[in-house]
Every structure is written in structure tokens, then in C-alpha cells.
Amino acid sequence: MARWQGQLIKIDDYRWKIPENYKTGMRVPGLIYASKEMLESIREEQALEQVANVAFLPGIVGYSFAMPDIHWGYGFPIGGVAAMDIKDGVVSPGGVGYDINCGVRLLRTSLSEAEVRPRINELINALFHNVPSGLGSEGKIKVSQKEMNQLMVEGARWAVKRGLGSEEDLDVTEEGGCLGGADPSKVSDKAAKRGMPQAGTLGSGNHFLEIQVVKEIFDSHIASIMGITEIGQILVLIHTGSRGFGHQVCTDHLRVMEVAVSKYGIKLPDRQLACAPIESSEGQDYLGAMACAANYAWANRQCIAHWVRESFSKIFGKSPEKLGMRQVYDVAHNIAKIEEHTIDGHKLKVCVHRKGATRAFPAGHKDTPRRYKEVGQPVLVPGDMGRCSFVAVGTQKAMSETFGSTCHGAGRMLSRGAAKRSMKGRDVARELESRGITIKTGNIPSLAEEASQAYKDITEVIDVVHQAGISRKVAMAIPMGVIKG
Amino acid sequence: MEMSLLFLYNGLRGMKKAFEIIDHTADVGIIAYGADVEELFSNAALALFSLITEPESVEEKLHLDLEVSSEDRDSLLVEWLNELIYLFDVKHILFNRFDIESLTHNELKATCYGEDFDPIKHKIKIGVKAATYHMLKLDKDGDGYKAQIILDI
Numbered sequence: 182m183a184r185w186q187g188q189l190i191k192i193d194d195y196r197w198k199i200p201e202n203y204k205t206g207m208r209v210p211g212l213i214y215a216s217k218e219m220l221e222s223i224r225e226e227q228a229l230e231q232v233a234n235v236a237f238l239p240g241i242v243g244y245s246f247a248m249p250d251i252h253w254g255y256g257f258p259i260g261g262v263a264a265m266d267i268k269d270g271v272v273s274p275g276g277v278g279y280d281i282n283c284g285v286r287l288l289r290t291s292l293s294e295a296e297v298r299p300r301i302n303e304l305i306n307a308l309f310h311n312v313p314s315g316l317g318s319e320g321k322i323k324v325s326q327k328e329m330n331q332l333m334v335e336g337a338r339w340a341v342k343r344g345l346g347s348e349e350d351l352d353v354t355e356e357g358g359c360l361g362g363a364d365p366s367k368v369s370d371k372a373a374k375r376g377m378p379q380a381g382t383l384g385s386g387n388h389f390l391e392i393q394v395v396k397e398i399f400d401s402h403i404a405s406i407m408g409i410t411e412i413g414q415i416l417v418l419i420h421t422g423s424r425g426f427g428h429q430v431c432t433d434h435l436r437v438m439e440v441a442v443s444k445y446g447i448k449l450p451d452r453q454l455a456c457a458p459i460e461s462s463e464g465q466d467y468l469g470a471m472a473c474a475a476n477y478a479w480a481n482r483q484c485i486a487h488w489v490r491e492s493f494s495k496i497f498g499k500s501p502e503k504l505g506m507r508q509v510y511d512v513a514h515n516i517a518k519i520e521e522h523t524i525d526g527h528k529l530k531v532c533v534h535r536k537g538a539t540r541a542f543p544a545g546h547k548d549t550p551r552r553y554k555e556v557g558q559p560v561l562v563p564g565d566m567g568r569c570s571f572v573a574v575g576t577q578k579a580m581s582e583t584f585g586s587t588c589h590g591a592g593r594m595l596s597r598g599a600a601k602r603s604m605k606g607r608d609v610a611r612e613l614e615s616r617g618i619t620i621k622t623g624n625i626p627s628l629a630e631e632a633s634q635a636y637k638d639i640t641e642v643i644d645v646v647h648q649a650g651i652s653r654k655v656a657m658a659i660p661m662g663v664i665k666g
Numbered sequence: 667m668e669m670s671l672l673f674l675y676n677g678l679r680g681m682k683k684a685f686e687i688i689d690h691t692a693d694v695g696i697i698a699y700g701a702d703v704e705e706l707f708s709n710a711a712l713a714l715f716s717l718i719t720e721p722e723s724v725e726e727k728l729h730l731d732l733e734v735s736s737e738d739r740d741s742l743l744v745e746w747l748n749e750l751i752y753l754f755d756v757k758h759i760l761f762n763r764f765d766i767e768s769l770t771h772n773e774l775k776a777t778c779y780g781e782d783f784d785p786i787k788h789k790i791k792i793g794v795k796a797a798t799y800h801m802l803k804l805d806k807d808g809d810g811y812k813a814q815i816i817l818d819i
Contacts, residue, residue, distance in 0.1 A: 226691060253691045255800035255816065279796050279818045316793040374756050385793045386819060425755045428795040428818065432748050435799065439737060453800040596689035597819075627792065 185229045189213070189220065195649040199233050199245075206448065207236040212244035214588075214649050219249055219641060222594060231258040234450045238263065239458070240270020242524060242531055246583055248538050249645040250592030250637060254278070256453030259537035259593075262586040265459065267519060267530045271447065272464045273456035274438060274471070276534030277517045279431045281471055282478035283388075283422030284513040285561045286354075286486055287572065289408040290493065291505030292415040294394045298617075298661065300496055304392065305621050305662045307492040312390060312485050314383035314666040315623035322484065324377045332380065333365045336476030337511075340483035350483065353550050354511040355540060355558075358479040360518070364469030369433045372470075376426030376477055381484035385624060385666040387631060388421040390489065391563075393570060393658035403556045403574055403655045407509045416658050417493075417506075418570060419485050420563055421666070422515065423478040430474045434467040459519075459532050468517070468532075475516055482511055509572070510550075510559035512539050514589040522584050533584045541575030541587040541652045549575070560652050564591045564639030566620070566631055567613060569659045571643045578650040587652040588643070591636035600635035601626075613663075622665035631665060685713035688814075690801075694792070695816040699807065703739070704766040706804075706811040707746055707774065711764045714747055714797075715780075717817070718754065719788045724762040727781035735773045740804050743813055746774055747797035755795075758783040792819050 190198040192212075197220065199211030211232040215223060223229065228251050235257055236245040242264050251260035256275035265271055297304065313320055322343075324332060332339040337351055337358025351357045365373075383390060395414040398404045409416070423430075438455035441447075441463040447456065457463035486508065490501035497504060517534045542549045542558040549558045557574035564570050568591070579585050595603065609628040610620050622628060646652045688695040696713040700706030715721055734749050736742040753759050761780035768775045783790075796818040804813040 255798050255818070259692065279798075316790045371752055371756075375752065378756075425795060429752065432796050436736070436741070436745070439741060439799075451800075452802065453798060455799070593692050596691050597694060598687075598689035624790075 185224045185227055187229060187233065195645050199229065204233050206450065207233055209236050209241050209244050211236055211247065213247040213251065214645055214651065215249045216641065216645055219637070219645065222637070223251055226253045228253045228258040231256065232261065234454060235261060235263050237448070237450055238265065238271050238273060238454065238456060239447060240265040242266050242529065246586065248588040249642045250537065250588045250590055252592045254536065256451050257534070257536045260588065261536050262534065262538045262583055264522065264531040264533045264584045267459045267532055270459055270532060271456035272459045272467055272517055272532050273454055273534065274431050274434050274467055275453050275455065276536050277431070277471060278515040278536050279428045280422035280515055281427035281430060281474035282513045283515045284478060284482065284511065285563055286419040286482045286511035287509040287561050288417040288486060288489065288506050289509050290415045290417065292497070293411070294413040294415065294661070297392065297415050301392070301619050301662050304492065304496050305619050305664065307496055308390060308489060309621045309664050311488045311492045312383055312664065313381065314664060316385045319378040320381035322381045324380045326373065326377070329373050329377050330365045332480050333368065333473035333476055334363045335359055337479040337483040340480045340487070345487035346483050350486065350508045353508050353552060354479060355513055358483060358511065360472040360475045362469055363472035363476050365473055367466045367470040368430060368473050372426055372429035372433060375429045376424065379424040379426065380477065381481060382424060383421050383485060383664070383666045384424050388666040389566065390485070390664040391418045391566070391660050392662035393418055394661050395656055395658045396569065397657040400653065400655045406553065406556055407559060407572065407655065408505070408507055409572065409656050417489055418561070418563055419482055419489065421481060421485065423474040423481065426477050427474040430470045434470060437463050437466065471517060475513065479511065510561060512561050514539060520584070531584065533586065535586055537589050538586045539589045540585055541579040542585045543575050543577040543580050546580070557653070560587055562588060562590060562639065562643060565633045565636040566660055566663045566665065567616070567618065567633035568639055569657050571639065571654055572656045573643065573647070573652040573654045576650055576653055579652060583651050587646045591639040591642060593635060594637050595635040597630040600632055601629045603634055604629035604632050618660050619662045620665065624665070628665065684709040687713065687717065690816050693816055693819050695814060697812065697814050699810060699812050701810045703811055704769050706813055707743060707766050707769065708764040710743060710747060710813060710815060711750055711761065714750060714794060714817070715761055717792055718794055719760055719790055721762050723788050724760045725781050726763060726779040728759070729777050729779045730759065732776050732778055733774070737772060739771045740802055741799070742772055742774055743804055743815065744797045744799060744802065747815065750778070751794055751796060760788060794819050
């Protein structure tokens, strides 16, 4: 693959612009958040060309953004953010991705490393047993067609109503775990059939469940509001999405958008950017189905969080409440949302596409949950399984610059094949074990694909968004036990 | 993306390669070949199942008639693979032979042969979740045809 040779204009140490005249047809410039060093590896593939391509989309406002964890995706780059004016803009399923509402949920505990480390194997085994994971994993909850329709509309609340979690969990979930406008009639029979058996499963690929140890607290005030108070404290991070359901919703609607592109005379530089006007029936149908998949993912993480609590409770012989297993937050990494933003002093309703990006609303925003009103919405940024993860908060600067968005993770650097080759002959599980990380997976060969070497260093990614001011780092944790799907 | 050749699979006709597997940053791609478009579609499906499992481990115990339609030939190829991905995900069927009975620019009829997934007998290598339009190409290649499809995994 050729290196990207396009022009980048330096704005400051962390902001780089692709000028609007880089390609005829760009409606806005591109804006990349990265350090000079990171740009070198970003230029190795065509992700920046994708940033320029997204700038072609009708109704795009401000910039086509790329976060420092940007890498090459389909149509849209992963780590991309684009906001379209709802009056004359488009919605693009590619701007959300296949795994709709792939996201993360963080639980805190009152347990310490000293209490958990001696029992880590037992705990990981209990979690592995209790949380269905792996290729083609099917759930232990049976969802009928009727229940599936409710689940699509109610999201995480569907699970809470069945005793899997509490009202408090919903308060600290993006959108309360339920995106409005969900319309099950826009979901194909095929999608529902793929979704029903997979509800309440972790899945495979880069999805995981991780027991972490707090290693560093950067802002003790904000951290304490999140319930993160001690170095050595145990956290649990759940990373999964909408499974085969979201993939089928995306596949089905991409096909509709393919036709819509010519119907509405939209000129695109890449077929995978297929889109339709937000206000068209095709656009509305996609948003209605996408909300169903987003809600499915929130229900999924809600179920899994409950089984995580149950597993801890079983091993430590205390109730989840006694173990202090409260939810810190749950965020979406792949989603499109209708939001109100202020542009040049004017309020504007836009459809914000976040593909491999996190909402990062500031203190005081109406959608920042009550518990975090004074400090900003928590931003959860997982790293790869060998390094660390960060907790940050949204800022006013994110609101005014990036439509309240920031990075979502480490970002892949090596393809799965290349990662496997680079780890040839090495025992990834054993190497992790020697560094105090217990790992359990149903698919050992795929471990090499997820090795640290395959990812950018999350610390560099977080430093960029922190220095640029679009989020503020709060705490860092390292893995102690990992379940890979 | 690096376009390294991971392996070649020789089709039943022996001489010509049927497909290649290529790397893509977060995912994986296939390049399928065929003397005609029918063979190309069949080889693309074989490539898909060779990613999912070891094709030799699949026996012909059942068959299924499939009809797929789309807007044009390129998207028909994507829809064809998506249909097979769906059948594996929902009905848990692994296929290893495809008879393309008729193929127009936007419609395909095929009989697919294979068996139900058996966790003891079949090793699942990766979960393929969707065939994408990203970098999709279907062109003439010398006397035959060649197509590139990126799969989301």
C-alpha cells in the first residue's frame, strides 16, 4: 500500500489540516488530531485519503475530523467524526460502521489488587463460564421475536426490567441506554434472526472483558466522583457491541443507500460512503434501524455487566453491592446521533457520525449525567490487552471544536495477518502471563492478532487529546485478567 | 495495507489458482479468480469458507438452493457472500461446493453443498461478519475474471 502523500498544514503541535482544495469536491477541510511522530505511521496507509473523502458528503459542517487513533476503515476512517446539517445533510451507515454501538462499559469495585490477584484464575474461569463469548457464541437468555421487538426499543432498560442491573446503571449510560427513534419495522427479518440468539454475548474479534488495576490517578477530584479512589483498586471493562444484528442492519441499509445515492444524485469518491439525505425515507429508515441496533448493544452490555457482578459475588462470597460494583459509565464508539451544536454563534441540529470515536460532552451539558454534571461526561478509552486503558472526561473545547467528540482506543497499526506473522513462534498467552496478565480465550490462534504490537500506544493517543484539550485524562489502569472472545 | 499472499488454493480444475487471501488493516480480503463469472462467484464463496474453517473438514451432507438479487454484478457478488455469511451465522451451515446454475448481471441461482456445523469436527478459524463494498473490484483478467472483496471480521 502506497504511503499517503497529500498535503498537511500544521496548525499547532496536535492539529493538522487537509486543505479543502486537496481534492475537488471536498466541501470542508479535514482536521487531524495527532502528534508529528504519530502522523508518520498514520501516513503509512490511506486513512487520510478517507478523511478527505468524507469531506465530500453533502451537508458536512466544520471539518471532516480524525482522532489520533485513526486507521484505515471502509469508506470512513476508524477514528473519524463528521457532523451533517440535518436540513441538507446525509446520513451514511459507513459513518457508523458494521458493529453499531460497539462500545465500552466500566464498573468499579471496592476490591484491591491484593484481594483479587490470588484468586484471579478462579475469577477469570467464573467469568468465562458465566459470560458467553467466542465465535458464534449464543446467549443463555432466550429472546423471542416479541421480546426482540421490545429489546430493540428499550435498550438497556429491557435487561434492567428483567432484573439484570439497576436504574442507577441506566443513569450512567450514554442516552440512558436507550436511543430514541428506534423503529423495529425498519429492521429486516434476517437481522432479527441473527440478533435473537446472540443477545447477551461478548462475541469474538477485538471484543473483551477485562479485570483491571488502577495504576495512576491524574485528577483525584474527578476520579473520586467516578468512585476511583485508590491506586491498586480493581475495575472491570466490558467491550462489545451489537454482534451479528448490527452487521446485518448495516449490510441491509447499505444496499438501500446504494440505490439512494443515484436517486438523489449524490457524487461520492468511494462506494462504501453510500448515504441518503437525513430527512429522506431512506435516511430515516436507517436511523430507525440503527437505533434498534444501538439499543441491542446497550442491552447486551447490561446483561454482561450483570453476569460480571454475579461472578464476582460468587467468588468473593459477598453481594455486588457489598463489593462496591457500581457502574462508572457506558459509552458508544460507533454511532450516529442527532444533536444540537453551536456553530459560529448559531444553534444547529446536526447528525454527528462517530465511527471509532467517543462522545465527550462537558460539565453542565444537559446530556451529561447528573452524577457528572460538574466534571464532564466520562470517556472510556481501552488500550490493547497488554498495555493499559484510560478514563477521561469531556470538555468545553471538545464541544466547540469536535462536536463533543474524542478518541476511542489505541487504533490498529498492523493488519491481523501481519500481527500474526510478527508474533510467529511466540506464545502470546505465556508472555502476558509473565507480566501478570491472565488470559482466557476460546480462540487461541487469534490472540496473536490482538497482541500489543498490532496497536498504537494508547498513551500517545490519550496525550494528544489531553494536550489538544478535547478531553482531560483522569485515571489509567492496567489489565490483570482478560477474556477474549 | 500490505498485499502479502498468505496462501493459494488450487481449485478443482487443478491448474489455475482459485483465490488468494489478502491482508487489510482491521480485516481481511479475498481475491477470487474464474474462467467465467460463474466460476468466479463459486471461488469467492470457497475463499469465504476457507477463512471460516478448514474446507477439507466439510462434507457434502446437505444442499440448499439459493436465489440472490441485487442492483448490478459487483453488488451481486457482495450480496451472494452476505447471504452465505447469514446462513452460517443463523443456520450454522458450512458449505464447500457451489453450483452456480444461472447468473445474470443482477440475479443468481445456485445450489450450495455442505453440512451443519459440528463443533467437534469443524474448527472455526475466524468469524466473518460481512462482505463490504470497500475496495470492491470485479474485472476481466486475461481470458477470465478476477474480483477483490474485503470482509469485515
